[in-house]
Structures are given as structure tokens and as C-alpha cells.
Amino acid sequence: MVVTEQETDAWAVERPGPMATRPLRPVRRAVPEPGPGELLIEVEVCGVCRTDLHLAEGDLAPRAPGRTPGHEAVGRVVAGGPERSGPAGPSGQSHPSPAVPGIGDRVGVAWLAGTCGVCRYCRAGCENLCPESRYTGWDRDGGFARYLTADARYVYELPQDGRDASELAPLLCAGIIGYRALERAELPPGGRLGLYGFGASAHLTAQLALARGATVHVLTRAGEARRLALELGAASAGDAYDAPPEPLDAAILFAPVGDLVPVALAALDRGGTLAVAGIHLSDIPVLNYADHLFQERTLRSVTANTREDGRSYLAEVAGLPLRVHTVRYAFTDADRALADLAADRVTGVAVLDLRA
Numbered sequence: 001m002v003v004t005e006q007e008t009d010a011w012a013v014e015r016p017g018p019m020a021t022r023p024l025r026p027v028r029r030a031v032p033e034p035g036p037g038e039l040l041i042e043v044e045v046c047g048v049c050r051t052d053l054h055l056a057e058g059d060l061a062p063r064a065p066g067r068t069p070g071h072e073a074v075g076r077v078v079a080g081g082p083e084r085s086g087p088a089g090p091s092g093q094s095h096p097s098p099a100v101p102g103i104g105d106r107v108g109v110a111w112l113a114g115t116c117g118v119c120r121y122c123r124a125g126c127e128n129l130c131p132e133s134r135y136t137g138w139d140r141d142g143g144f145a146r147y148l149t150a151d152a153r154y155v156y157e158l159p160q161d162g163r164d165a166s167e168l169a170p171l172l173c174a175g176i177i178g179y180r181a182l183e184r185a186e187l188p189p190g191g192r193l194g195l196y197g198f199g200a201s202a203h204l205t206a207q208l209a210l211a212r213g214a215t216v217h218v219l220t221r222a223g224e225a226r227r228l229a230l231e232l233g234a235a236s237a238g239d240a241y242d243a244p245p246e247p248l249d250a251a252i253l254f255a256p257v258g259d260l261v262p263v264a265l266a267a268l269d270r271g272g273t274l275a276v277a278g279i280h281l282s283d284i285p286v287l288n289y290a291d292h293l294f295q296e297r298t299l300r301s302v303t304a305n306t307r308e309d310g311r312s313y314l315a316e317v318a319g320l321p322l323r324v325h326t327v328r329y330a331f332t333d334a335d336r337a338l339a340d341l342a343a344d345r346v347t348g349v350a351v352l353d354l355r356a
Helices: 050-057 165-172 174-185 200-211 223-232 260-267 289-293 307-317 331-342
Strands: 007-013 024-030 038-048 073-080 106-109 112-114 147-151 155-157 192-196 215-219 236-238 248-253 268-276 298-301 326-330 349-353
Touching (some): 007 331, 024 331, 038 106, 050 331, 106 147, 106 165, 155 307, 165 174, 165 307, 165 326, 174 248, 200 215, 200 223, 200 349, 215 223, 260 268, 326 331
Parallel strands (some): 192 215, 192 248, 215 236
Antiparallel strands (some): 038 073, 038 147, 038 349
């Protein structure tokens, strides 16, 4: 395949602000050139994540003007850059990267876009904590575009079968970050898990937890999301501020609402853990030690993910009958997709389809 376009369509955050101010605007720009060790990818589908919304609205300051969001991109490799010179770095030494995808291969481009490979975090397999880590759609342009470039070491090989790209894209962030949050929550086998918020990531995490034998209780303000939770097999679904019907062994906070931290901590049984999955969270109220932390309850954050998280998650769900609940938008409606996400009008995962 040869790229003949000199320019291509993309969306860019011109001036961060509320969605009513239209911070995301369509632009025309040159087709990017892949650098050393990079791939040029023609995007088929890109998921729409709440982090993209945080970027557009300014909760996360764009790291360059006119940044293109999107970090759940599925597409085909159309070109490769020159070979990388010098050492690639030992990041994740015990889990080497797979072979570089070839022209025409279907790949996934996710949130983690690069690390230094040499710091103590990278050497220890904790590349998500690398101080030099870089992210798709934040440090470099993402998948709200017809073409993007990515470091070949950080893309994921995806099934080359007929599985639709719209079902694969949400796995690349919503799925992977939910996987890491579930691991961080240290849910015991057959345990009781509470999910606070039930959007893109939570509805995938719930299915993974259920497949592992957990009892899942969902707590979210959206009635449609509560109905979806019950359809997927949750034991209960209540309002975000309700108490679950039984004490929880673990909980994950997906909603970016700091007020829910003490609510979720109070719902934990002795020795339980609350993992906060979002990259952005509003302020947490003052905690009461006896009510929220005593009895060895644990509060922990979740910071991005490692490539090994992504590979492990994709391998585990490959054999599961996942129901990926998507709401499709045309590429030309990317701004509407983010506005709907901001207004809680999306149940499941919004995806931009660039194939039309």
C-alpha cells in the first residue's frame, strides 16, 4: 500500500475549554512521516475516552498546541520509517517486544507511546512510572485523524481475522486500564467487587471480573448504565452514593468524582482495597480514619499501564465472549461524540469510524 495523499483530515484541540466552546476543531495537515523505528498507520476506528474529554476541556493541559486526541486507534500499517540506530533500551527486559508488524498488518495504538527504557522504573518492569513516559493523544498526535505515527515497540498486534475494528478499539485503553485497576484492587478469588461508575472501562472490567468468578456490584448514577450492568451479569446495580448490598472485598472508582472516595472506602470490608482508575479526579473530601481507612483498608491509585498489562489483557480476553457495547460516530462527528460523553449520553464506548 502506498500513501498518495499530501494532506489529510484530523481533529485538534485549538483552545481547551467546555465542550460548548468547541475546543475540538477539524483541521487539514500533512500526512505524518514515520521516524526511525516508527510506523505510519491508516486509522480505521478510534475509541473516544474520557481522557480525550479531559484534554479537550483543559483538565489535562495539552502538551503542544493543536494536539490531536485519541489513544484507542485500530488501523493498518501502510509504511515504516528507517531503522532505529543505537540501543533501544531495556524497558520490560523480561518481556521483550514482539516482532515489528509488517505492511498491511492490523495493529492497535494505545495510551502509552514511549518510555526512556533505562530508568530504574523501566528496568524494574514498571515503565508506567517512567518520568520520561509519553502518551498518544497527549505528547504526540493520536487517532482522531486518518493517519498517525507510532513507535513500533509500543503498538499491539491485533487479530488479523474478520473481527470488527470497533470491537477491538475500546480494549486498547478502556480494557487495558480496567485490567490494571482490577489487578491493583487485589480482588481475592471469588471476591465481591464494587464498580463506581459504569462507562467504557467499567463495563469491560465487569465482564473480566465475572469471568474470573467474582460477584460484581455496580454503583452509578445513570439508569441506562445500571440496566446494562444487570444485563452483563452484575449481582446488583444502584446509585453511586448507595451502599452495596454486602461489604466489598475490593472496589474500583472509574468516575472522576473525588466525593465518591470516602463512599467507596466505607463500603469495603476489612482488608479491602479501593483502586482509583482515572488520570483525573476532583478533590477528595477529608477522610475519617475510623470510617474509611482503619481495619487495614487500602486506597491506591492507578497510573497508566505497562505494555505487559496490554499483552496480558488482550491474551486473557481473547477467549472470552466479551460484549463490547459501542456507540458509533462518523469521523466528522468527533466533537459531538465528546460532547455526548461530557453530558453522560454515552452508554458503553463511543467510537469514531473512519471507514465510511
